[in-house]
Amino acid sequence: MDADAKIRRWRLILGQESQSRFGKMGNAPLTKEQDLMDQALAAIYNRTENGGFLVQGGGAGGGASNPQITRWLGDVRKLFDKELVTVIQSDAVNRCGLKQLLFEPELLENLEPDVGLASTIMLLKEQIPKRSKDSVRRYIRKIVEEINKLLEQDIRRAVTASINKRKHSPIPSAAALDFKTTISRNLKHYNKSLKTIVPEHYYFFDRTSTSAANKWTVILDIDQSGSMGESVIYSSVMSCILASMASLRTRVVAFDTNIVDLTEKCEDPVDLLFGFQLGGGTNIEQSVAYCEKYVENPSKTLFFLISDLEEGGNRAGLLRRLEEMKAGGVMVICLLALADGGKPYYDTQMANRIAGMGIPCFACSPEKLPELLERAFAGQDLAAFEKEFEKRKR
Numbered sequence: 001m002d003a004d005a006k007i008r009r010w011r012l013i014l015g016q017e018s019q020s021r022f023g024k025m026g027n028a029p030l031t032k033e034q035d036l037m038d039q040a041l042a043a044i045y046n047r048t049e050n051g052g053f054l055v056q057g058g059g060a061g062g063g064a065s066n067p068q069i070t071r072w073l074g075d076v077r078k079l080f081d082k083e084l085v086t087v088i089q090s091d092a093v094n095r096c097g098l099k100q101l102l103f104e105p106e107l108l109e110n111l112e113p114d115v116g117l118a119s120t121i122m123l124l125k126e127q128i129p130k131r132s133k134d135s136v137r138r139y140i141r142k143i144v145e146e147i148n149k150l151l152e153q154d155i156r157r158a159v160t161a162s163i164n165k166r167k168h169s170p171i172p173s174a175a176a177l178d179f180k181t182t183i184s185r186n187l188k189h190y191n192k193s194l195k196t197i198v199p200e201h202y203y204f205f206d207r208t209s210t211s212a213a214n215k216w217t218v219i220l221d222i223d224q225s226g227s228m229g230e231s232v233i234y235s236s237v238m239s240c241i242l243a244s245m246a247s248l249r250t251r252v253v254a255f256d257t258n259i260v261d262l263t264e265k266c267e268d269p270v271d272l273l274f275g276f277q278l279g280g281g282t283n284i285e286q287s288v289a290y291c292e293k294y295v296e297n298p299s300k301t302l303f304f305l306i307s308d309l310e311e312g313g314n315r316a317g318l319l320r321r322l323e324e325m326k327a328g329g330v331m332v333i334c335l336l337a338l339a340d341g342g343k344p345y346y347d348t349q350m351a352n353r354i355a356g357m358g359i360p361c362f363a364c365s366p367e368k369l370p371e372l373l374e375r376a377f378a379g380q381d382l383a384a385f386e387k388e389f390e391k392r393k394r
Contacts, residue, residue, distance in 0.1 A: 004028035012038055015046060033079065040075045044092045077112060086114040093120060103128050105135040113143045115340065119229025123278045137270060144269045147237045147366065154370035155241050162377035163216060163247055171204065178203040216300045216377065217249045218242050219291050223284070223307035224254045224276045230339035232276050234366050235306050238338075240269040251294045255287035256280025257312065283313035288321045298329035302376055306335045309350040318350075323357050331376055337363040362386045 007028040011018055016038065022028070030038060076088055089112060103124075111117065118140055121128075128136050160176065186199040220242075222228075222235050232254075243250040243266035252262045254276050265272040284307055295301050303325060311318055326332045334354055337344035344363045355361040360382040364372060375385050 008034060012041070016042060036075060037079050040072060040079060041088075043072055044088065044095055077110070082112060085112045086116070089114060090116050093117065103132040103136065105132050108132065108135040108139045111139060113139070113146055115143060115147075115230050115233055118143045118233055119278070122229060122232070122273065122276065123226055125274065125278075137274075140273060141270050143233070144237055144273070147234060148241070148269070151237060151366060151369060152241050155238065155373060156245065158370040158374035159242070159245060159248065159377060162374045172202065173204055176204045215247060215249050216302060217251070217294060217296065218302045218304070219251045219253070219294050220304045220306065221253050221255065221284075221287050221291050222276075223282060224256050224260075224278055225280055225282050225308070225310070226278050227308055227310070227345065228306070228337075229278055231306055231335070231337050232278065233273060234338045234369075236269045236273040236276070238369060240266050240272060243267075251291070253287060253291055255283065255290075257283045257286075259287050259290050261290075281312045282307070282310050284309070284311050285314040285318035285321060288318060288325070292321070292325065295325070295328070295330055298325075301330045303330050303332045304335060305332070306338055308336060308344065308346040309334070309354070310347050311350060315350065319353055319357070322354060322359060326357065326359055331379075332359045333372075333376060333382065334359055334361040335364050336361065338366065338369075339363070340365055358383070360386050 005028075007022055007025055008030055011022045011028075011030065012034060077085055080088065121136060121140070125136070157179065161178070161180065181203040182199055182201075183197060185203070186197050186201065189198050189200055190196070191198045220235060220239050222232060222239075224232060239250060239252045239262075242248055243252070243263075250263070250266065252266055252272065254260045254262055256277070257280055260275065260277070262272055262275045265275045284305070288305065291303065295303075305322070322332060322334075334351070336346040336351060346363075351361045372382075372385065375382060
């Protein structure tokens with residue numbers, strides 16, 4: 001990068017107020033495209049009365065007209081990479097008092113799907129005007145579908161492989177195909193001209209061998225306090241994928257200071273997501289007590305507590321219930337967050353106490369969910385997985 005390019009780059013970073021200082025360093029005016037970038041960024045990052053649609057006082061009520069915001073969003077999407085667009089959108093909401101404008105149908109149609117913005121919308125969903133409800137659901141559905149594409153196939157394969165390991169059936173079923181065994185046992189049938197394996201025999205998991213009495217039960221106990229927004233979105237998608245699998249019985253419970261059983265909404269992740277009421281307090285112990293009634297066969301029960309552990313209820317009671325659940329044979333896992341990137345905020349003292357009982361207690365990124373589920377169902381050491389995962393993040 002030459003000197004002029006560096007000057008233009010820093011000029012974009014520092015904004016209009018730095019123009020006079022950079023002018024003394026050489027003749028390196030912004031290009032036409034960079035000038036448009038500068039205007040788009042100034043709309044939210046310039047702390048001046050004339051800074052784009054940011055108005056004096058910082059409120060949204062006296063802001064610019066919706067068409068101006070829509071045009072600005074269009075410019076941002078054209079000028080910047082997708083990853084930067086989501087950052088800029090989020091900053092626009094948080095810095096410029098644009099939360100009310102999120103509920104304008106025209107604006108929602110132009111927003112780039114972003115989990116962070118979706119969690120903000122869910123926090124404010126009780127304020128959504130009637131004219132925007134359909135647009136909000138469409139926006140949320142776009143995000144849910146993206147997450148589902150990322151997770152569904154791998155989660156299904158991981159669960160099927162671990163639950164039905166070494167149990168095969170002569171009955172062919174595309175959904176029950178054992179990819180690993182089929183590939184490994186047909187490597188000798190590699191066709192050089194086609195450059196692929198041509199299997200002579202396919203192996204299918206025996207899905208009928210899992211009787212009702214032997215089915216695994218998965219219980220997801222999800223904290224719906226305001227700080228858990230992104231985790232709630234990913235948890236909703238995971239819950240619906242698991243609930244759709246015939247080899248599992250899935251229960252979904254949401255809690256703050258109250259408890260809501262959302263299992264019946266698991267047919268549609270958007271419906272499930274709108275069943276959450278983000279923003280309340282927290283009584284984890286009460287929710288764990290509620291979930292205990294779904295533990296019928298402890299050795300075939302997987303219990304996820306998805307929470308930042310900011311307990312507002314009985315802390316000693318929570319620790320006792322989790323310890324008793326684990327001692328009874330339930331596989332207990334505490335996810336402090338289920339989200340992309342960033343260091344989650346959580347009650348470190350409570351997390352350390354739970355981890356000291358031999359219960360895995362860590363944050364998990366969505367792409368690691370299939371591996372976590374496979375290891376859990378296979379009865380592998382999740383403490384080792386936790387250490388591996390933390391090591392990979394460093």
